[in-house]
Amino acid sequence: MKRYIFLFGKYILDSPRYVKWLIAVGFDLFSALITVWLACSLRLESISLPDLTHLRLYLLAPALMLPIFTLFGLYHAIHRYSGFSVFITVGKAMLVYGFAFFSIMLLMQIDGIPRSIGILQPILLFLMTAGSRAMVRFMYTAATSHSMRGRSLDRLLIYGAGSSGAEIGKALQERANYELLGYLDDSKELHGRKLNGIPVYYPGEAERLIQKEGINNVLIAMPSASRTRRNEIIESFRRYPVRIQTLPGVDELADGRVTISDIKEVEIEDLLGRDPVPIDHELVHRAITKKVVLVTGAGGSIGSELCRQLLQAHPATLLLLDNTELNLYTIHCDVEARAQKIQAATRFVPLLCDVTDEERITEICRVFKPEVIYHAAAYKHVPMVEYNPAEGVRNNVFGTLSVVRAAIRQGVSNFVLVSTDKAVRPTNVMGASKRLCEMALQAHAAEQGHKTCFSMVRFGNVLGSSGSVVPLFRRQIKEGNAITITHEEITRYFMTIPEAAQLIIQAGAMATGGDLYLLEMGKPVKIIDLARKMVELSGLSVRDHENPNGDIEIKVTGLRPGEKLYEELLIGNNSGPTANPRIFKAYEEFMPIGELNTELSQLIVAIRVNDVKNIKRILNKIIPEYNPAAETTDLLASETECQICANISRPKKVQSNGKNGKTVKSAELGVMGNGKSGSRTC
Known part of the structure; x- marks a missing residue:
């Protein structure tokens, strides 16, 4: 079954944009018509077959729905990424539609049509249109999860089941390369409960979860916690083979909301840094x-x-x-x-x-x-x-x-x-x-x-x-x-x-x-x-x-x-x-x-003149506690000394007793202190 959903979803999602637009509009028009029939059948408690007297009602529903949905931008949304905000938009559009549908239906005074249908039909239409958007989202998730099969996922726990944890958890669930397996939280009231369908555990269960579920990522989502508290949490996970990530402090978040882009690796600065001491801002500003x-x-x-x-x-x-x-x-x-x-x-x-x-x-x-x-x-x-x-x-x-x-x-x-x-x-x-x-x-x-x-x-x-x-x-x-x-x-x-x-x-x-x-x-x-x-x-x-x-x-x-x-x-x-x-x-x-x-x-x-010995001597005279190293570490001075030694140790030709010249090495003249011919002592 999942395979067929995957294939159908992939076909729809890979279609050209105008095809997807036609499918969305066509489905909504069909929904407008079918919900009129359903509302009449449910209200009259019988299978109500459309007749000419009801034709105006059947034409009214799509005639109102299409411009209102277009006005609210429902045909410009990317439904594969639909979130709660999309359903709020659908709800707003349906309120406008429902008010208009009910008002016009009363003015039309169609025989045999109860006024309650003007309320029932918009409710049914909302369920179908919202459900269609949810179905697109489901097909996209199924398609992406099928395509991600065989790839390594980040199996993670989120430490912190507050508003930031819930917000970032929801965003991570929408990413196919993340698998959120639970929340950890210090609050006993939350233990055993679920947040967006994900269980909340006591922090003491972390080791069991890491071993049993193969957790390889822990995200600390507590931006309002003190640096000391966050450091304690980070330290508690250091002994486990997991990568630790965190959200920045609440003062670093621009508007108090968190997104996936706010997630950062835990740096050593987070462990060695301290809680800030209040600065005298009045003094600084002055x-x-x-x-x-x-x-x-x-x-x-x-x-x-x-x-x-x-x-x-x-x-x-x-x-x-x-x-x-x-x-x-x-x-x-x-x-x-x-x-x-x-x-x-x-x-x-x-x-x-x-x-x-x-x-x-x-x-x-x-x-x-x-x-x-x-x-x-x-x-x-x-x-x-x-x-x-x-x-x-x-x-x-x-x-x-x-x-x-x-x-x-x-x-x-x-x-x-x-x-x-x-x-x-x-x-x-x-x-x-x-x-x-x-x-x-x-x-x-x-x-x-x-x-x-x-x-x-x-x-x-x-x-x-x-x-x-x-x-x-x-x-x-x-x-x-x-x-x-x-x-x-x-x-x-x-x-x-x-x-x-x-x-x-x-x-x-x-x-x-x-x-x-x-x-x-x-x-x-x-x-x-x-x-x-x-x-x-x-x-x-x-x-x-x-x-x-x-x-x-x-x-x-x-x-x-x-x-x-x-x-x-x-x-x-x-x-x-x-x-x-x-x-x-x-x-x-x-x-x-x-x-x-x-x-x-x-x-x-x-x-x-780059006299390093004299530089250090003067520094030592000014600063008595200065204790310089005995050896020369200056690279320029060291290389100069080496070149001088090399020149001195280079073989030379000299005349002996005015007769034929012979080659005499500097070592033979007693120049090199170690007595080794041609060696450098720099």
Whole structure:
């Protein structure tokens, strides 16, 4: 029987559009006529054969039905996708039809026709027309399910039997590649009941259902739940071989309604993120609204999110400054689109510029007159800066100083530096350069004669930022490759990019001058645990000695140059609370501006000649707690040394006693320290 339904349904659905239109109109005309006959027969309690006296009634039904149905758009709907809204439309059309049919029938005063037929016939016609639409939907479902036979379906449970769960469940049931087998809900009142024909279970039955029904997907449909509660649910399913998906929070849904497009994979950010702390919006708006704001490094991970968050405060002008064309173009398009959605009148100015170009930075500040600057431009990738220390210090330190000097000259009110926890007792050049930036701001803040309020915000890693482990792990898992970590015991502090940006803006708004703020980062996370969670969230398992048949292996590659096992947020123990429970104020030593400028003048000379040893020596002098690696990691300096060694060890021809020349290797002249002929010791 199903086969015949499938064949008939496929024939109808594959027919040209005009054929389907003719079938729909023809069926409705037939329904109008047959329901008149049925209504008369039921009312008169006998088989009523049509006669000439009743002809006007039989003509009235289709004459009214066809224009009314056309007016309501019932012949333009795609009935294979018919939902509840279509039946509401049919109902509205039938109300208009029924009123018109009953009224005209009374005026016609046809002998032998009871007035109740004017009510009974529209009811019967509604049942037939609505039923025909439901039948088309059924045939489409049968046809698609038959065509999907043999393909793997997503067999899923939905956690949350509320309005969002019901809405998304109904949408998923309409998709042939999903098979919804049940709802899970914490409410005891719903257990054992059915929602849209699907049973609701107690969450404790999840393991049995996963094993018995072969569930491979769990969708968490609780947008109004707190992040903590959603994290608890996600954690409870991590031990099962299922893919976990979720709906965004209710504040992220545009109109409170959910659709299939809102479903997203559970990311590690969902597990490590925290419930937001209320921001002092009045303070932020006072600092940002209707002002000109400059963001350097606007195309980066932190800079771009700063721009998005700043837009919520409606600045008059947002200056987007970056030295990478693609990043600048991307954030410019993004904020413009967001501004249209929230109807913000903010002006956006994309500026291609290198922060070390002090003349251009000064000109930008002179022309656009920014009142607030967020300095997020920096080289931040630890190994990359370690391989290129001179350029890292030039960009991070002297780029910051050029913006600082421009801000002072043009009378910028507030300057906020985005710093890092790697500035605390740094073991790498990147961390040392950021600590030097902090000290430079502290020194300038202590100077008199300017009105710029300098502040610094120090925090740990942000989840998903460019160059962080999360995008790397995500790509390795997607490609099925081994996940690489540098050490089994390595830990890092993490926070989400939006949370970091919000707290940076909040900290900058509360600054009074020379303030160094720390963002409360929670507990440090072991990177190997982070990798395991990301594998499990993907519905896969880690391959190790306990599970040799797992999907993804975790490999330890060893610490990279300048990398620490543990990060810290505070050099000493001198810190205090602020009005925001996630922001602390630190009090740390710095060098007076006169002494600092002397050292900086020597540092710039060392950078120009790429004297890496002297660069590190000066950094260590300014920052006593800086503990650089002993070996040279600079790739340019290392290659230069290798080429010098190669030239020295190259065989040469020399004259001996004025007689015939002979070839003498450099090793024979005692040049190579290891006594091996022709070898390189670089």
